[in-house]
Amino acid sequence: MKPIVKNITNLTHNLTNKRFNRLSRKIILLTVAFIFSQALSAQWLTGYAYRKTVTIPAAQVSGGPHTDFPVLVSFADNDLRTIANGGYVENASGWDIVFSEDNINPLDHELESYNPVSGEIVAWVRIPSLPAGGHSFYLYFGNSSIGTDPSTTSTWVGYSGVWHLNGNLLDATSNGNDGTNSGSSGGPGLFANGRSFDGVNDRVRVPDIDATEGTVSFWFRPSVNFNSSTATCQTIFNKYTDANNHFTFVLIGQEHSYTPDGALYFKIEHSGSFERRFSTSTTWNAGQWYYVAGTWGNVHTLLIDGIVNSTATVTRRLETNAQIEFGGGFIEQIGANRYFNGRMDEIRISSVAKSNQWVTTEYNNQNAPGTFMSFGSSDHYLPEVFDVTGSGSYCSGSAGLTVQLSGSQTGVNYQLTNNGIDQGAPVSGTGGILSWTGLTEGVYKVVATKVASGASNIMTGKAVIIENPPPIVTFGYEYYKTITIDHNQVSGNDDLIDYPLLVAFTDSDLAATGNGGKLQSANGYDVAFTDAAGNPLKHEIIQYNSSNGQYSAWIRIPVVSYDTDTDIQMLYGKPGITSDPSSHETWSSEYVQVMHLDGDFQDATQYGNFGFNWGTSAVAGKVLSGRSFDGVNDMIIVEDDVNLDGTNDEATFSLWINYV
Numbered sequence: 001m002k003p004i005v006k007n008i009t010n011l012t013h014n015l016t017n018k019r020f021n022r023l024s025r026k027i028i029l030l031t032v033a034f035i036f037s038q039a040l041s042a043q044w045l046t047g048y049a050y051r052k053t054v055t056i057p058a059a060q061v062s063g064g065p066h067t068d069f070p071v072l073v074s075f076a077d078n079d080l081r082t083i084a085n086g087g088y089v090e091n092a093s094g095w096d097i098v099f100s101e102d103n104i105n106p107l108d109h110e111l112e113s114y115n116p117v118s119g120e121i122v123a124w125v126r127i128p129s130l131p132a133g134g135h136s137f138y139l140y141f142g143n144s145s146i147g148t149d150p151s152t153t154s155t156w157v158g159y160s161g162v163w164h165l166n167g168n169l170l171d172a173t174s175n176g177n178d179g180t181n182s183g184s185s186g187g188p189g190l191f192a193n194g195r196s197f198d199g200v201n202d203r204v205r206v207p208d209i210d211a212t213e214g215t216v217s218f219w220f221r222p223s224v225n226f227n228s229s230t231a232t233c234q235t236i237f238n239k240y241t242d243a244n245n246h247f248t249f250v251l252i253g254q255e256h257s258y259t260p261d262g263a264l265y266f267k268i269e270h271s272g273s274f275e276r277r278f279s280t281s282t283t284w285n286a287g288q289w290y291y292v293a294g295t296w297g298n299v300h301t302l303l304i305d306g307i308v309n310s311t312a313t314v315t316r317r318l319e320t321n322a323q324i325e326f327g328g329g330f331i332e333q334i335g336a337n338r339y340f341n342g343r344m345d346e347i348r349i350s351s352v353a354k355s356n357q358w359v360t361t362e363y364n365n366q367n368a369p370g371t372f373m374s375f376g377s378s379d380h381y382l383p384e385v386f387d388v389t390g391s392g393s394y395c396s397g398s399a400g401l402t403v404q405l406s407g408s409q410t411g412v413n414y415q416l417t418n419n420g421i422d423q424g425a426p427v428s429g430t431g432g433i434l435s436w437t438g439l440t441e442g443v444y445k446v447v448a449t450k451v452a453s454g455a456s457n458i459m460t461g462k463a464v465i466i467e468n469p470p471p472i473v474t475f476g477y478e479y480y481k482t483i484t485i486d487h488n489q490v491s492g493n494d495d496l497i498d499y500p501l502l503v504a505f506t507d508s509d510l511a512a513t514g515n516g517g518k519l520q521s522a523n524g525y526d527v528a529f530t531d532a533a534g535n536p537l538k539h540e541i542i543q544y545n546s547s548n549g550q551y552s553a554w555i556r557i558p559v560v561s562y563d564t565d566t567d568i569q570m571l572y573g574k575p576g577i578t579s580d581p582s583s584h585e586t587w588s589s590e591y592v593q594v595m596h597l598d599g600d601f602q603d604a605t606q607y608g609n610f611g612f613n614w615g616t617s618a619v620a621g622k623v624l625s626g627r628s629f630d631g632v633n634d635m636i637i638v639e640d641d642v643n644l645d646g647t648n649d650e651a652t653f654s655l656w657i658n659y660v
Helices: 356-367
Strands: 005-012 050-056 066-076 097-100 109-115 120-130 135-141 159-163 180-182 185-188 193-198 203-206 214-222 234-242 245-251 264-270 273-278 290-296 299-304 307-313 324-326 328-331 336-339 341-350 392-395 401-405 412-418 434-439 442-450 456-458 463-468 479-485 496-506 527-531 539-545 550-560 566-572 611-614 617-620 625-628 635-638
Touching: 066 356, 097 109, 097 120, 120 135, 159 203, 214 234, 214 356, 234 336, 234 341, 245 328, 264 290, 264 299, 273 299, 273 307, 290 356, 299 356, 324 328, 324 341, 401 442, 401 463, 412 434, 434 442, 527 539, 527 550, 550 566
Parallel strands: 234 328, 392 463
Antiparallel strands: 005 479, 050 135, 066 120, 097 135, 109 120, 159 341, 180 203, 185 193, 193 341, 203 324, 214 290, 214 341, 234 245, 234 324, 245 264, 264 273, 290 299, 299 307, 328 336, 401 434, 412 442, 442 456, 442 463, 479 566, 496 550, 527 566, 539 550, 611 635, 617 625
16 A cells, blocks of 8 residues: 655744644544343343332231232233233233242232233232231233243142133132033123123032132122012022031021021031021122132131121031032022022132131222232333433533433432443432533443343433643644645545545654653644644544654545645644644544544544444554454444434445455
8 A cells, every 4th residue: 555645844943923723632432332131130020121019008918927818910000001002011911911029930820811902900919928017019011022821720729729700610720620501601790700690590510629627708799689578598609418418608588497587698517417607797789799708627607798797616627529509509498499699700619717817808809909909100120211411512621511311210320431431439310310510521421220120221312521622822833844645646536525644654753852852742742733824634643652753643634635745734842732632523524433443442533433342352453453353253333323324325434354
């Protein structure tokens, strides 16, 4: 490659009668390229983009702790709509809605129903231990990798059968005690759907279940008022073998010998020995849901709406081989079948005699799930993005400038960086504007890290702060050299506009004064360039050796003639210059990135599109240093920037390559 510089005329000259315009030194811009890995810390369930905090207040929990408590989560939320409907749930069946306590492992749960349009869910979540003092856990959603239903029968620990009656008669436990329909139909339930019985001959049968202790619970809703004036009994739950062996819940009509009329009784009879528990209420209103629970074992108890109505210390069992019936069954004293007229929902048989406090807590949860628990706002694992502002310039020696972030979030730490290097400790978000004061030259960006998830996000924009040193004046520069650009090295028939000229040579005059040269600055700062008319030229120093006068720089030449040699002046030798005169304006606005790779990955232009090293190593280059790539996975990564988006109709990309 022939040098474009024809010759450098060596003149020693005392400059006393030329004045120059102010030449400001501006910084070389660079920007960090972050490779963000969506790896969440142990404080966030892996793979999920959003979560809500679910809080159960102490006032809703009676007694406790309750082990393996199945909590009903039933509510609608716009954020739980699918993405197609304006929400954040990825799966159309709601399968990417899960729950967690420790933010590491999901809780066992069963998703009973989900509406992708309204974001309404009905789910049962097994809480390993629900304490008396209340509890919190998390609802996670937004995971595109989920393609199977995470619902599990492990939600139901200690249950022999659970029937939601939501469009089917399936048993939600692993026991497979599915129901067989005889006339009943689906219909609205207390939550999701339930089962409707006509009071004539409808019923549902499930396989035989025996238990030495346990709990039966269900919700029922009469279609007509039932009270002390009602003539005909109604069987709601029944396991009948014969007159001496049966297990039943019955609403007492006037035809029955038991009193009081209108009450509900829970009877267990074995080998002719029986116990009965009666409700205190004898009125059951049409259209109103009631929660019934009966426990047996060493204590025989009937609870209505979570309140004990009757209890006795007596040993009883759910036994004798017979099918269990919902909505109808044989009554010994009547000698005939009687049927329930109304709806039923959420029927359960547990092999554990639940405490009265458990049943009360269950009633609180299922009767008013929106009161039983509250939901926090949706939280994204990534911090919210705000704008970085504060670009400008300041005079050398002043206090510097202020960089601001347009907003912040609590629970997020904000790290200010200058040219990719952390500046001080992170600042905690306040919910408002953040400011950093007294900042000197550099390119400032802010990286936000959410404390809960450990995930980071780069804030939008950057603040470019420029230091303006005192102006270069003619007085005090003792020497100059004329540099001539050979027009024969200029290709084509057009002048070159704003041409960046590389000047690289060694001259003993350019050594520092302590080494026999004429430069006062050990960094080569007291070198300036002008055109032939004395107008200052922008330049960027890329190498200087104070010992031998080796000097390299890029100089922006406004016009390089194609048919006439072009002269510029190199001024040097002035005491007191301590600031680097290099300017990013050496590169006209048409250059959106210039990377010299001289030991770093800075962008010399005004746009700050600097690089991030990924495995490359330093090596001798065509112009000073370069980078070596292994051909396997080495690369230099540059952050996306609007100036690199290729929106122009034409562009030029240039580099030197040496194949090894």
